[in-house]
Structure formats: structure tokens, C-alpha cells
Amino acid sequence: MSKYKKLSHVIYKCDYHFVWVPKYRLRILKGVIKTLVERDIRSLCELKSCEVQELNVQEDHVHLLVSVPPKVSISKLMGILKGKIAIKLFKTYPKLKEKPYLGNHFWVRGYFVSTVGLYEEMI
Template sequence: MGKYKKLSHVIYKCEYHIVWVPKYRLRILKGAIRDLVEADIKMLCEWKSCEVQELNVQEDHIHLLVSVPPKVSISKLMGTLKGKIAIKLFKSYPKLKKKPYWGNHFWARGYFVSTVGLDEDMIKKYVKYQEKEERRVEDQQQSFDF
């Protein structure tokens, strides 16, 4: 059970693969901008009680594998990440805002998200085993009933 995390009333394993891009998929995430984005993603995820498992900031897109507690919605997490990082980038690099194609939007609209689940065969075996185990327990209880 080492892969599972605990909160006061829940045990969970909620992992997501998220990908998003700068507006017009410009190859701008390099050098100091890349470092700032990477550091801020880690800091904001920690602030939201999320655990970054893998992070890959490429010149024109970002891959993030993150464990998210059930109380945090993916849409709110992405709103926080994209919003806070864009604000910080525009404050740190005012020239970015002056380019006519940026406006107040650094990131493209939307993002890709996919759950990272357990192996399907493992789940099928677990479900099959649980059914047999429940039947065995029921049979045992019925033998005690008079």
C-alpha cells in the first residue's frame, strides 16, 4: 500500500498526466523562462498539496505527471498553474506582454489530461478474487445460521 496516500478520511491514488502549451505553441519555454516555469509548477503544486512525480518543460509544451488529492479538482489546479505562472512571467519579462500576439494570455486555451490508473488485468483479477472471497464469506456465514 506504499503507492497510496492518506488524508483524514480517505486513502487515494489519483495520478494525472497533464500537457499544455504556450499560445500559438511558440517555442518560448527555454533558458530563464523555462527555469521560472519549472520552479513555479513545483511550488504551486506543493501549495495545492499535490506531488509532482515527473515534470518535463520543453520549448513548446509541458508534460506534468502529478498526484492530486481528491479535494483538489484538476480544472482548479490548471487554472492556478496557468494563471499564476502567466502573471509572474508578464511581471518578470514585460517584453512578453508588448508583443502584439500575446495580449494578456501566455498559455493556449485548454489542456490535455489523462488519468494514470492501475493495470486493467490487475483490476480484473482483483474484482474476480473479491467476488470469490465474498461468496466464501457468505457461505461461511450461512453455515452458522440456524
Template sequence: MSKYKKQSHVVYKCDYHIVWVPKYRFRILNGDIGKSVDEDIRKLSEWLGCEIEELNVRGDHVHVVVSIPPKISVSTYMGTIKGKIAIKLFRSYPVLKKKPYWGNHFWASGYFVNTVGIDEDMIKRYVKYQEEEERKEERDGKDFTQMNLGI
């Protein structure tokens, strides 16, 4: 029963695999911006009472496996994460605001979400080792960004 979490009146296991992208899927989540996004996702998740199990910030998308308590909806979680991070990024990097294509929106409007069940370990390994797979794809001459990821 160690995988289950407890609150005062509920025992739960609500794990989600969530993927989202910056507007126009620009490769902007590198360097300091990527580090800031990673740190902010972890801090905001903890503040919301959610537990990050795996997190991978790539140049043009973010993968997270997160345990969200039943009192918080996935859409509330995503709205908080995307909203607060966008505000902070525009304040920390004013040059982003000067680009005409952002229009005060850092993230694309949607996201992909999947409940994590039987394949939990496979998804965690995928998120954790995705960078190695991308490098392998690049070496083999395949363009990873053109693959259909369902988002």
C-alpha cells in the same frame, strides 16, 4: 499500499498526466523562462498539496505527472498553475506583454489530461526521457512537432 496517499478521511491514488502549451505553441519555454516555469510548477503544486512525480518543460509544451488530492479538481489545479505562472512571467519579462499576439494570455486555453493507471511507469519514462527521443527523431529527419499528440 505505499502508492496510496492518506488524508484525514480518505485514502487515494489520483494521478494524472497533463500536457499544456503556450499560446500559438510558440517555442518560448527555453532558458530562464523554462527554468522559471519548472520551479513555479513545483512550488505551486506543493502549495496546493499536490505531488509532482515527473515534470518536463519543453520549448513549446509542458508534461507533468502529478498526484492531486480528491479535494482539488484537475481544472482548479490547472487554472491555478496556468494563471499564476502567466502573471509572474508577464511581470518578470515585460517584453512578452509588448508582443501584440499575447493579449494578456500566455497559455493556450485548453490542456490534455489522462488518468494514470496501469501504464503509469510507461508514462513516467516517456515524460522523463522525452528529450532523448526528440533528439533521436531530429537525427532521423522526422519532425517531432508535426506528430499528432492528441492536443
């Protein structure tokens, strides 16, 4: 029963694997930007009562394995993660907005998400 989590009226195991990339798949997620993205993903997930199980920030994409309570919408979670992180990055590093870089968008519009079942060891 330790794999499962509890809220007042539900027992759940809702694990999701997310992948998303910066605009133009720029190799920009390194150094202090990588550290900022990792820290912010963890803190924003904690605010939404989500548990980060695995986080891997590569130079040109992010992998996140997270346990999400049933009351949290997946699309809203991604909107919060991508939106808040982009705003913070642009405030901290205004040069990112200059062309030929990113304009007003840090991340691509879409993302990949998959539910993780009993075979999460394979991921």
C-alpha cells in the same frame, strides 16, 4: 500500500498526466523562462498538497505527472498553474506582452489531462 496516500478519511491514488502549450505554440519555454516555469509549477503544486512525480518542460509544451488529493479540483489546479505562472512571467518579462507575441494571454485556453492507472510506467 506505499503507492497509496492517506488523508484523515480517505486512502487514494489519483495520478494525472497534464499537457499544455503556450499561445501559438511559440518555442519560448527555454533558458530562464523554463527554469521559472519549472520552479513555479513545483511550488504551486506543493501549496495545493499535490506531489509532482514527473515534470518535463519542452520549448513549446509542458508535461506534468502529478498526484492530486481528492479534495483538489483538476480544473482549479490547472487554472492556478496557468494563471499564476502567466502573471509572474508577464511581470518579470514585460516584453512578452508586445505583439507579435502573446498579448495578455501566455497559455492557450485548453489543456490535455488523462488519468494514470496501473500502467504509469508506459508514460
